[in-house]
Amino acid sequence: MMQSIPLSLYIHTPWCVQKCPYCDFNSHNIKQTPEYSDYIDHxxxxxxxxxxxxxxxSIHSIFIGGGTPSLFSAELINRLLSAIQREIPFEKDAEITIEANPNSADANHFAGYINAGINRISIGVQSFQADKLDKLGRVHNPQDAINAAKLANSLPLRSFNLDLMHGLPNQSLNDALFDLQQAIDLAPPHLSWYQLTIEPNTLFGSKPPKLPDEDLLWDIYQQGHQLLTANGYEQYETSAYAKAGLQCQHNLNYWRFGDYLGIGCGAHGKLTQPNGQIIRTIKTRHPKGYMAGRYLEKSYVVPQEELPFEFFMNQFRLHEPTPKLRFMQTTQLPLSIIEPQIKQALDQQYITEDNDYWYLTEKGKLYLNSLLELFL
Structure with missing residues (x-):
C-alpha cells in the first residue's frame, strides 16, 4: 500500500546573511563562511x-529550502542533485524547487540552477516597498525583487513563485493591494500570499511591532483575494494561489498527507512503512552538531489515534474535495473509525459528502479550528 503514497524530498540549508525578525525557521546568521561543500557531503x-x-x-518532488539555499553555488546544487539521483530515482518530470533571495538573482546563477536540474524557483519577495522591507529585516530592495521576477519569467522554468506577506507593521489597505498588484504585474505562475504572524522565539516575538487590526486584516484579505481571482489566480490552499495546473506539487503532497524524506539541519520527515505505521523523523537543528555527524535528533511512530487529526489538519488546508480513499490509503485506517466525528461535522454543516468525497463548506473554512477539534 505504501507504494501508492507519493514520496517527496525536503532539503534544508541552515544559513542566512541576516536573520529576519519574524522568522522562526531553523536559520543561522553567517558568522564566517560556512563549509558549503562539506554540508553537501553530510x-x-x-x-x-x-x-x-x-x-x-521514486522521488515525486524536491524542495530545497532554508535559510537561504541560493547561497549555494550552482555547481554544489548540481553535485547534490546528481548524487541524490544515483541513490534514488526521480519520477519523470519531478518538480524540483529552490528558494532564492531576490538579491542573489543573476542570469548565470539561475541558469546554473536550471542546468543542475532545478525547474522551479521560489523567490522571497515579502514586499515591494522599501520601508516595509526594512522593517522586516530583508537584505534586498524593491528593484531587486522586480529584477528577480523578470529574470525568472525569462528562463525555461516549469514555474516560479513569489512569496508575499500582508498584515505588515503599519500596513494600510492600499499598501497591501499595491504589493499584490505589483506581484501580479510580474506574472508569476504561483503566488504564496500569507499573513505575517508573530511567533515566539523571534525578535518580533520579544518586541512585537504594531500590526493591522482584525477589521483591516479582513479587508486586506477580501480585496486581495478578489484581485487575485480577477487576474486568473485560483486559491488552492489557505495561503497559495496559482494559475491553472501550476500548483506547487511538493506542497500538495504535504497537504494530501503524502510521504517525505527530510534531510539537513532541523528537517522533518514522514515515512509510511510496509506494516502501515507512520514514522516521523526530526534532524539535529544546529549546523555544528549536524556536521559532526549527529543527523537524527528524534524518530517516533505516530500513534494510530492521532492519525485522523493529522490527516484532516493537512487535507483541509486545501480547497479541493477530500477523497475518502486517500484517508484509508494514507492512514491505513477504516472509515468506520471516524464515523462519529464525520457525523458531527456533517450535523454542524462544516462539511458535506457523497460516496467518494468530503467537501469543506464555507462555514467549515471559517471555523476550521472547530472542525479539526472534532478529530482530537
Missing part, C-alpha cells in the same frame, strides 16, 4: 540513512 550521508525507511519508491 546531506548525502543523512539521505543514505533515511532511504532504509523509504521503500522502493
Amino acid at each position: 546531506l548525502l550521508v543523512d539521505l543514505h540513512h533515511d532511504l532504509l525507511l523509504a521503500g522502493n519508491r
Whole structure:
C-alpha cells in the first residue's frame, strides 16, 4: 500500500546573511563562511540513512529550502542533485524547487540552477516597498525583487513563485493591494500570499511591532483575494494561489498527507512503512552538531489515534474535495473509525459528502479550528 503514497524530498540549508525578525525557521546568521561543500557531503550521508525507511519508491518532488539555499553555488546544487539521483530515482518530470533571495538573482546563477536540474524557483519577495522591507529585516530592495521576477519569467522554468506577506507593521489597505498588484504585474505562475504572524522565539516575538487590526486584516484579505481571482489566480490552499495546473506539487503532497524524506539541519520527515505505521523523523537543528555527524535528533511512530487529526489538519488546508480513499490509503485506517466525528461535522454543516468525497463548506473554512477539534 505504501507504494501508492507519493514520496517527496525536503532539503534544508541552515544559513542566512541576516536573520529576519519574524522568522522562526531553523536559520543561522553567517558568522564566517560556512563549509558549503562539506554540508553537501553530510546531506548525502543523512539521505543514505533515511532511504532504509523509504521503500522502493521514486522521488515525486524536491524542495530545497532554508535559510537561504541560493547561497549555494550552482555547481554544489548540481553535485547534490546528481548524487541524490544515483541513490534514488526521480519520477519523470519531478518538480524540483529552490528558494532564492531576490538579491542573489543573476542570469548565470539561475541558469546554473536550471542546468543542475532545478525547474522551479521560489523567490522571497515579502514586499515591494522599501520601508516595509526594512522593517522586516530583508537584505534586498524593491528593484531587486522586480529584477528577480523578470529574470525568472525569462528562463525555461516549469514555474516560479513569489512569496508575499500582508498584515505588515503599519500596513494600510492600499499598501497591501499595491504589493499584490505589483506581484501580479510580474506574472508569476504561483503566488504564496500569507499573513505575517508573530511567533515566539523571534525578535518580533520579544518586541512585537504594531500590526493591522482584525477589521483591516479582513479587508486586506477580501480585496486581495478578489484581485487575485480577477487576474486568473485560483486559491488552492489557505495561503497559495496559482494559475491553472501550476500548483506547487511538493506542497500538495504535504497537504494530501503524502510521504517525505527530510534531510539537513532541523528537517522533518514522514515515512509510511510496509506494516502501515507512520514514522516521523526530526534532524539535529544546529549546523555544528549536524556536521559532526549527529543527523537524527528524534524518530517516533505516530500513534494510530492521532492519525485522523493529522490527516484532516493537512487535507483541509486545501480547497479541493477530500477523497475518502486517500484517508484509508494514507492512514491505513477504516472509515468506520471516524464515523462519529464525520457525523458531527456533517450535523454542524462544516462539511458535506457523497460516496467518494468530503467537501469543506464555507462555514467549515471559517471555523476550521472547530472542525479539526472534532478529530482530537
